[in-house]
Amino acid sequence: MSRCGFVRELTSWSAGAADPDEFPYDQVVDAFHRVGKHFVDKELLARLDETRARVTGHDEPARLLRDFLDVALDKWDGRYDYRSYLALRLLRLPDGTDGPPPDAEARRARDRLVVRLVADAVSFELSAAARVTGLLPEQRPGRAVVAKRCRLGVRAALPALTRLGLDPKIDDTTPATTATTLSAVVAGLDTTGDPSLRLSMLPVHVTHDEYLFIRVLQAYECVFAGVADELRGVVAALGAGPPAPAVERLGYARDLLGTAGSLFSLLATMQPAAFQTFRQYTEGASAIQSRSYKLVESLCRTPAPERLDSVAYRSVPEVRARVRDGQPTVDEAYRRAVHEGRLDDPTRRLVETGMGRFAEALAQWRRTHYGVAVRMLGRRPGTGYTEGTPYLAAVRDLPVFDAVEPYPSRPTGGRPA
Ligand code: HEM
Numbered sequence: 001m002s003r004c005g006f007v008r009e010l011t012s013w014s015a016g017a018a019d020p021d022e023f024p025y026d027q028v029v030d031a032f033h034r035v036g037k038h039f040v041d042k043e044l045l046a047r048l049d050e051t052r053a054r055v056t057g058h059d060e061p062a063r064l065l066r067d068f069l070d071v072a073l074d075k076w077d078g079r080y081d082y083r084s085y086l087a088l089r090l091l092r093l094p095d096g097t098d099g100p101p102p103d104a105e106a107r108r109a110r111d112r113l114v115v116r117l118v119a120d121a122v123s124f125e126l127s128a129a130a131r132v133t134g135l136l137p138e139q140r141p142g143r144a145v146v147a148k149r150c151r152l153g154v155r156a157a158l159p160a161l162t163r164l165g166l167d168p169k170i171d172d173t174t175p176a177t178t179a180t181t182l183s184a185v186v187a188g189l190d191t192t193g194d195p196s197l198r199l200s201m202l203p204v205h206v207t208h209d210e211y212l213f214i215r216v217l218q219a220y221e222c223v224f225a226g227v228a229d230e231l232r233g234v235v236a237a238l239g240a241g242p243p244a245p246a247v248e249r250l251g252y253a254r255d256l257l258g259t260a261g262s263l264f265s266l267l268a269t270m271q272p273a274a275f276q277t278f279r280q281y282t283e284g285a286s287a288i289q290s291r292s293y294k295l296v297e298s299l300c301r302t303p304a305p306e307r308l309d310s311v312a313y314r315s316v317p318e319v320r321a322r323v324r325d326g327q328p329t330v331d332e333a334y335r336r337a338v339h340e341g342r343l344d345d346p347t348r349r350l351v352e353t354g355m356g357r358f359a360e361a362l363a364q365w366r367r368t369h370y371g372v373a374v375r376m377l378g379r380r381p382g383t384g385y386t387e388g389t390p391y392l393a394a395v396r397d398l399p400v401f402d403a404v405e406p407y408p409s410r411p412t413g414g415r416p417a
Contacts, residue, residue: 006031010047018054020061025199028072033135036205037075038281045076064090068199082289082384085282086218087200093225093292101233101249102226110226111160112189114219118266119186120197121215122153122179128208136208139274149212150175152266154182156219159259161185204281209274216267217287223260224292227253231299231330238333243347250330250354258361264368268375275376279383286384288312294319296362300400301331311386312395330355331401356407359400366396 009024016022028048032040052069055062067089070077074084083089091113102110127133129146141149154170161167168185171177200218203210230253237246287293294316297303302323307313313320334351337343343351370392382388400406 006044007047010051014051014054018051020055020057020065023065025068029199029202032072032202033206036278036281037072037202038204042076045073048073049076064199071199071202080284082285082287083291085204085285086214086221087202088218088221090195090200091197091218091222092195093221098232099229101236102229106229107226107252108164109194110222111164112191112194113222114160114260115157115164115189116186116191116194116197117215117219117222118153118157118263119182121212121266122150123183124211125149125153126176126179136203136206136211138205138207139271139277140208141269141271141274145269145271147175149266149269150179152262152269154178156260156262156266157182159255159262164189203278205278207274207278209270210278212267212270213275213278216263219263220260221290221292223256223263224290224296226256228292228295228299230256231296234330235299235328235333238330238337238351239328243337243343243351247347247350247354250351250358254354254358254361257358257365261364261368264372268372270376272376282383284383286315286382286386288315288382288384288386291316291319295322297398297400298323298327299329300359300362301329301402302327307395307398311384315384331403334401334403352404353407355401355404359404360406360408362400363397363406366392370396 006024006027009027013022013024031044035041048069052066052073055065055069070079071084071087071090074080124133124135125141125146128135128140129143151172154172158167158170166185166188168181170181201211201214203214230249233249234246234253237243237249288311294313298319303313308320308323313323334355337351338348370389373389373392377388380388382391
């Protein structure tokens, strides 16, 4: 659709009942995809801004439309950051506010989302390779890379699929059959009530690999949000009642984080040159602004005052405020339970081992992240206003808990992904 056509659609929507359900989402998304969010015509953005002012309702369609327009207009508003880049509100991920510890259905919902995000990334690879989509046409990867992405994408989705009780026999004869099996499994999921993925892909540029980058980051956000929720559950369980749920949740959180490591292998197929192209337009959006990661870190142990006052926590003011307000931690809850004699010896050992294993999974995540960052970024600064990988090297060895060492302990040092 031409620019005039797009403006006509918007004008006619605004002139009518301005029903959020009738909003021309597809046309708007297409206009963004044609050039990338960073390059969308200012006149179109001004029109969208006027449109946003007309959305006044409070029901779900109005909320969705407002959230979408906030994501689409983040650069225009001067609010562009990591959360708006990844459209996290549209994925309906928790925003760090307290809720009850996750039950089985909350865990399943998160697993479904991870699987769908990864499957969508893989489908895009296949559609582009088959030339059935013109989306993000620049710096397309070669066939070998596409094949690798299909294989690694399926591997990254498997742990969540297994937890969902779906352990498909993947036909890995060709990349296409591998990816097709994954799509078939996803198509069979009951996703009633789950967020739609369609609106959560607004890349800043038209480089092919940005699609993978966004979906992997979104999948990791989903994992961190899950881990943070489990850790809040651990704190609650250590504070009152029998400690068995604390052990179970620590193990679950460890598995979530540990098995998500294959997302990094998938991301490591990104072409560094393609990354350099689109990251010119992502300045100001960095995972240093990830609330869920900092929640995970600060729920384990209260960060030292220097870290709390550094860019690490100044980039997540809501989490910083929670810490300053005395957010309880697993570390303290464990010490208190031991001090008050509420854990007998066997249980104490179980909790300690659970914490140690979780600490090792987080340490491993940091080492792998560092390896991927070095490979993609080299000596360039980060988009979160740090000096880049030297920052990551410095924070890689921060203790996860004070009370317990990582288990089994490993020598430190960057490991390539
Ligand atoms: C191309 C791949 C990646 C590169 C080059 C990269 C680079 C960086 C850099 C340089 C920083 C320091 C802050 C800054 O100035 O931006 C950082 C922080 C961070 N990144 Fe990445 N990153 C990559 C992938 C990921 C992925 C997939 C995740 C998963 C969500 C992630 C999560 C984080 C987190 C949570 C931080 C904050 C760490 C802290 O403050 O201790 N990164 N990254």
